[in-house]
Amino acid sequence: MASDEPVPSARRTELLERAYRYALEHGLAELSLRPLAAAIGSSPRVLLYLFGSKDGLVRALLARARTEEIALLDGLRDRAGQRPIGLETAADQLWTWLAAPARRPLLTLWVEGYSRSLLGSDGPWAGFAAASVDDWLTVLAATQAPGERATAPGEQHRTLVLAILRGALLDLLATGDEQRTTAAVQAQLAALRPTRSRKASRPTTAESPRR
Template sequence: MSTPANAASRPSPRREEILAATVRYVAEHNVSDLSLRPLAARIGSSPRVLLYLFGSKEQLVREVLAVGRAEQLALLERCEVEGGSARETLELLWEWLTRPERRGALRLFFEGYVRAFDRREPWLDFGTASLEEWLPPLERVLEGTGANATVVLAVLRGLLLDLLADGDGGDGDGDGRHAGRVHAAWRDFLDATLP
């Protein structure tokens, strides 16, 4: 099957459906090890259709990462609108980001972020773009508080990474034994930064 030059950029309901299914798939698996054959089998497609719709595996990965970044940014902007004070906004953001159903999306984000250190496609600008997207809304939220948006973002991401490292208790037993420590650390940070 030959791929028309613009097939990969043409929006279509089937393309959007496959992209959404791929996002769900990689939230459960490593995107770094993404292989088209098992992906296609799992989502009811074929490698040829994936290549026709997205042009290449790299382009598919880029779009999956873009969906994850857009979802996080939308969540941040929603918190900015609904949160109230800077403290309330950050509390709301933390509550949403740490919901169990978001664990796969967070894992995908951090995988993309770390892979961006290699400075190779499809991860090339993932980390930089994420910083450029998050810092302006955080600066707006924190305006007039004296808090530093870079510090807040670094602590937020560091604690989220710590929470992910805890997994289901670290040994698969489902108890999340370090989660309380991480949540308490976020509250302590807010107490010290936005009393």
């Protein structure tokens, strides 16, 4: 069955990519069509024709930002699909990606979309935050062992990991202190590692000192 969504034109795709680069530098909160159009070699009339409205353009930009996040998560999902790598290992890889200086503009844009989504249910921001949470929790679940992911503690575990990553990311974006935030993330992930990995280092009953 044919999709109801029109196939994007080459011009729309080109201008969306240019607008996305503009948004990474300037943000979306005060986005105005006239300076945006001038910066990307277009006009407000063309942008409105291609995207329907300013909200339509913002929605397209948010979707474009989400594709980079999804690309990372899909890569992790593929590896986890072969053999679950474990929640803490996955989180460590995610943090390495999040903390890279080159991704600060993208993640600042993501935080802007996330926070605006929390302020109201209407407009282009609607559902952005909830969809982001679902994306991350779904992939984090795939990194867990099958016997863990379907349990309530397993769900709590990945929710906590997501909270650690998101909180540290907000701190990093605010301060730029990568060393401190990375150390904190690593300490928290080490504390969350399965107890079975720590039991191996404990003395057995036979090795325990006699009373």
